[in-house]
Amino acid sequence: MNATTPPEPGALQPLLPSDPSTIAGYRLLGRLGAGGMGVVYLGRTAAGELAAVKVTHADQADQPDFRARFRREVEAARRVSSPWAVPVTGADPDAPEPWMATAFVAGPSLGEAVTAYGPLPERSVRLLGWSVARALAAVHAAGLVHRDVKPGNVLLAVDGPRLIDFGIARSTGETALTATDMVVGTPGFLAPEQAEARTDAIGPPADVFALGCLLAYAATGRPPFGTGAVDALMYRTVHDEPDLTGVPEGLLDLVRACLAKDPAARPTAAEIGVRLVEDTPRDGAEWLPAPVVRTIAERSARMLALPEIDTTEGATAPAAPPKSRRGFLLLAGGAALAAGGGVTAWAALGGDGDGKKTPPPPRARRWTIGVQADLTGPGKDIGRAQERGVRLAVERFNARKDKPFTLDVKVSDDGGVRSRALAAARALTGDRDVLGIIGPTSDYTGYASLPAYDEARLPVITTSAGLNLLINPAASRGVSMVRACPTHSYASMFLTYYVEAKSRTVRPGILQERTDDSYSWQCAVSMKFAFGQAGIEALPRVIPVGAKRLEKVLGEMVDAGMDAYVHAGIAPSAIRAARELDALGFTGMRVAGQHVFGQEFLTGAGKAAEGWIVGAPVVDPATRKEAAAFTAAHRKAYGTDPAFYTGETYDVTNLLVEQVEKAAKGGGRPDRTTLAPLLRAAKSQGVMGGYTFEEDGNLSAVGTFVYAVENGRFKPLEFAPAGPPAKAEGT
Incomplete structure (x- = not known):
């Protein structure tokens, strides 16, 4: 067995006496x-x-x-x-x-299914290709090349296929740990550049070539370059045309394009996904033939019926078992971020308290607060605002006469690029004086950098990354993460409750635009769920990457009686939606979430943006009397009022510093690996509001503020409700 290749599922063998339990x-x-x-x-x-x-x-x-x-x-x-x-x-x-x-995954691999039951029907091949293409698009977006896409590395489940095995994956352009003359991959499912061991030429197009081989195999039951000796297979891959006899006519052009000898002539994985989803009939039928579905069901049943096992020898001492991820349930609780009284973090950190003479502090030490942010990429406005919040909090702490140590700020710019995120994180984790991290700015740089932070057990607090995968205790992921903003799922539900409370909608439309697929999917599913709680049947529609057919779909939604519009997508498609709805004369409520909140939407949509309702995980500092001193300090330091996200980042930096000071015990070195649990258990009242967290590190409060676009600006309204209006009225 290749150490990086899982065996075919279903053939479970008993443990040996020497195996751990x-x-x-x-x-x-x-x-x-x-x-x-x-x-x-x-x-x-x-x-x-x-x-x-x-x-x-x-x-x-x-x-x-x-x-x-x-x-x-x-x-x-x-x-x-x-x-x-x-x-x-x-x-x-x-x-x-x-x-x-x-x-x-209890189902068979594609290779096992085709061997047992023969080629898949065209619809199954299309859906297989669409899903695997989306998986590869994610691989490539992460700056990786899989390099071993083959039937044995695609498992079939009832809800779709799963790509496995990243044992020989490489970062784009990476050659370390690999001999330059070594062929890596599986003959018959590798690209010409892999067959010739042209290491410098192996990139995402090599995976696309393998996907073309995979589609041909699924449709015909045989590899397009035949079988036999490895040398013969490699020669045919480089020099011969593929045998595509039996590939359905509707798939031939796409498969040929994938199998182009020139890597530059092949489509991208994202483009393949779009072509397949646009041309695949949606007739509601099972995506797999009945015999394969039965095999999956039988194996799933066997997994559920597994008996208990006897303890074996040589058992490894278990760590604490992973906790189950909390279910998709709305957690009750007050709006802890709501405006309120109390001593602010600014006041708590400033001055000598009761005026008594403060004893001299211990010998000064300098420790560091790390910042991972997008300072030069698409999220640079948010990233720069967050950096300023950190610097203001650190400067305020350093101004204290009784401070037990001095703080520095170390910034690592990931540029909003997923492939740069891990290196940006390691630049901070490798510095032993960095005690905690504020950031990252975006969902996917956050996800890509987590392995470094989890490995170092270094606390990370984000005020803007709402991707649900950032915290997953059941998967031992995000154990260092503290999220001072709601997940996209919860934020979308809260925003939907606002729509229900403020409008009389009976036919809301939800448009899921897949350019940022994870974000839009979380938003759309959560919104549909929240409407369903109120007995409201939503009108959902999905459009592919790049918002193709957006205007046509919006017209169809209006014709179908849509009376409120919710946009589950990002700013460029929201701009087009705003213009089209304005042109159609649509007067219902128009709503969007966090990834539309910004100057791009206001500038791009212009007058068509007027009246839109947009939710965001931040409060306008101008609405907070508690933020007056903070705002004055920002004006003095930077000559402007604080931007959105600056105040929240200032607050969580203060929270981190408070826990560092407690752990320092009068000036000793804090153990940074102990800080994440302390942060999760802390309750804090900052200049922008209060913060409490769930045991897993997610924000326990609402945290979604609602704005209306008025005269080209975001006018603050109120916090979105934490539950359906009917429940709120009954409490």
């Missing part, structure tokens, strides 16, 4: 496969979640470069955010026997 909180139920480099077990958490747990042999771990390779595999898998890629649920590359756990 637990690995880091995973109860091992049996063997999924084994080879010279390690074993893959089926594991179960205390919450009942199944996982494929790969454990390498200790002698392998002692080999030069092995741990570096294994750690890179873990990081590569963690950097990919896609519903069509199997996620990592836990890992420890530094254990005596390094291990990694991924979500378990």
